[in-house]
Structure formats: structure tokens, C-alpha cells
Amino acid sequence: MTAKHSLILHPFISGLPGSNPSPRRPYRLRRFPAAARISHRRRSTDRRGVTVPDAQRIPLFPLNLVLFPGQTLPLHIFEERYKEMLKRCLRENLPFGIVLIKETGRASRGSPHSVGTTAYVTSVNEVPEGRCTIPAPHHGECYHIICRGDERFRVTNLDRREAEYLVGDIEQLPDESSPPPAMAMVAQRVVSLFDDYYRSLVALMGGWQRETPPGEPTMMFDMAALVAGQAQVQGGSGEGDGPKAIIVPSLPDSPARLANVVASELNVQPEVKQELLELPSALARLQREAEILSEETPQMQERLQQQHRRRYTAFGMSN
Numbered sequence: 001m002t003a004k005h006s007l008i009l010h011p012f013i014s015g016l017p018g019s020n021p022s023p024r025r026p027y028r029l030r031r032f033p034a035a036a037r038i039s040h041r042r043r044s045t046d047r048r049g050v051t052v053p054d055a056q057r058i059p060l061f062p063l064n065l066v067l068f069p070g071q072t073l074p075l076h077i078f079e080e081r082y083k084e085m086l087k088r089c090l091r092e093n094l095p096f097g098i099v100l101i102k103e104t105g106r107a108s109r110g111s112p113h114s115v116g117t118t119a120y121v122t123s124v125n126e127v128p129e130g131r132c133t134i135p136a137p138h139h140g141e142c143y144h145i146i147c148r149g150d151e152r153f154r155v156t157n158l159d160r161r162e163a164e165y166l167v168g169d170i171e172q173l174p175d176e177s178s179p180p181p182a183m184a185m186v187a188q189r190v191v192s193l194f195d196d197y198y199r200s201l202v203a204l205m206g207g208w209q210r211e212t213p214p215g216e217p218t219m220m221f222d223m224a225a226l227v228a229g230q231a232q233v234q235g236g237s238g239e240g241d242g243p244k245a246i247i248v249p250s251l252p253d254s255p256a257r258l259a260n261v262v263a264s265e266l267n268v269q270p271e272v273k274q275e276l277l278e279l280p281s282a283l284a285r286l287q288r289e290a291e292i293l294s295e296e297t298p299q300m301q302e303r304l305q306q307q308h309r310r311r312y313t314a315f316g317m318s319n
Contacts, residue, residue: 059085059096060112060155060166066273067098067117068260071149078138081164086121086143095120095150097170100274112166114155115173115278119147149260152277175256178283186286187255193293194251194262200300201267204307259285266292267300 061082067073077086089096099116125144132142153170160166252258259282263273272292279285 056153056170056172057159057167058094058118058170059089059163060116060158060168061085061096061098061119062101062112062166063098064101064270065098066100066270066277067119067149068264068273068277069117069149069151070257070260071117071264072122072146073098073119073149074144074146076132076134076136076142076144078132078136078142080140083141083143084163085165086124086145089121090124096147097153097155097168098147098149099155100270112155112158113274113278115152115274116155116170117152117277118150118170120150121145121147176281178281183255183283183286186283186290187258190258190262190286190290190293191251193290193297194265197293197297197300198265200297200304201265203304204300255286256282259283259289262286262289262293266296268292268296 065073077083085096088094095118097116098119099112099114102111102113123146127142127144129140132138134142136142152173152175154173155168155170157169158166159168252261263276263285266273266276266289276285276288279288
């Protein structure tokens, strides 16, 4: 669900990479619709002669983050092995799997968690050598991509020999079904808790978020939507000096989608997000999110008050 709002872009948003288009962009921009997918499953025939999908084999991208289904994620691809992975995914229209790296000692360095999310590339910006503004040590061209989370999966087998990057056999991990009345009740509580949490989070980042009237969903600062909207505003006709209205996503009505959106927006450690991703159902995810929001919101509001006190104290000393 989306709603149209008048939104003034704040410095903490417009200053992020990719939000300030510059005249130096001779890059080749290619877009790949999510619907244009081919099968990436190995298939076999069961005893009844029906074709059924076996485990999928896809490239795996271990990162220090957790991706949820439906979430949009920008990535900077500059390592040679992952550039090869990206080219393969684009060539074969494959997803790749984003998995959180375990941090349990040197012996498991680089080993991923077994549950992750498939990601499809939706846009690619190829940046020629020497033109990249992101400070990362790399040679040759690099790629700024946007991908979107699709489905949860569990890794059944890892292969470190097929390619320079990690490859794995995976099986889909759909959410277990839950009673709709219970889903609706917990979702309503999460929506209420999330509005206070999100406004506090935006305030800590230097922005401002209006309080949501009863019955209205919280507006979300989806970076892909905001960057696209800002580019549209900057590239428009320039008529009028008032605030520009752009499409800003809001919390979805579906409890299942709500569980993933809230999980992706929580400002918590990756291990906590991994715990949410691995929960068996959307209902369990919503219940855990309600607990986290109840714990985190008062702490965040206290940090915000401390921030205000420091500002007022510094202002008083300067006068």
C-alpha cells in the first residue's frame, strides 16, 4: 500500500549515496523487471510422472546484514568474485542468496547462517574505473545495484569449489500458517508500537516525522522510492516553489508483509534480525517484534532526550 504525501527531504536523506545526481553520470543504466525471471530450479519427475522442483542451487552473498522478503536493498559490488557473481545472475536471470555471516570466532570466519533470503536484481548502474565516489579499495569498474528480497530459504549444502564465490543448494522456507484473528490482533499492536518507535528513530537521525493520525499507516522512508522521487522532482519542470509531493511507501495492511517490513526497519543488531528471519511464522515474528518495540522505544526516547539536553547545554554555553 502506498500513499501520496508532501515530503520535504531532510539532510540525512538527501546526503546519502545516490541521492544527489551529478553531471558526471555517463554510466550505463539497465533495469530488470522482477517479473522477467526464468526457472533456476533443477527438476525431476516423481512416481506419478509429475514434474516437481528439487533443491535450487544459487550463488550466496555473505554479508553483515539480514534481508527480508519484499525489502529493497542497494549494494555496491566491487570485489572481482562478486562482480562475476552479479554478471552470472544477470546473464542467467538468477537470484542470489543474501545470508548473514556468523561471528563466532576465527574458525567460522565467512561461514553464513543457514537461513537467508533470495534477492533479485532490479537495477544496475555500471560505474567506470575512477568514477566511483564510494571510498572502497577496488580496481576496474564497479556496480551500484538495487535488489529486492523475494523468499526465505534454508541452505542444505555449501559448495566452495564451484566458483570463486560461495554457492549453495537451498530449499524454500515459507512461513507457517497462522489464525487470521490472532494475526490481525498482534499486527494492530505492532502498528501502534512502531509509529512511536519510528518517529523516535527518524528524530535521532536528524529528521522529523509527523505523528500518524488514528487509522492511518506510518509513512516509511524507503530509500529507493525517495531517491527516485527526488530525482523526479529535481528533473521536473521546476514550476512552483511549494513543497513537492512524491510517492512514499507506508506500512502495509497485510500482517505477513507487515512482519517483514517492521523487521527490516528495526535498528537492532544483525543477530536479532536473523532471529526474526528464522522464526517459523509471520505471527511469531510479529509477537517478537512487539516485544522488541516495547523494549527499544523507551530507550530510544531517552537517548533523544539526552541528545536534546546536550544541544541546549551547548547552546547555553555559547551564549
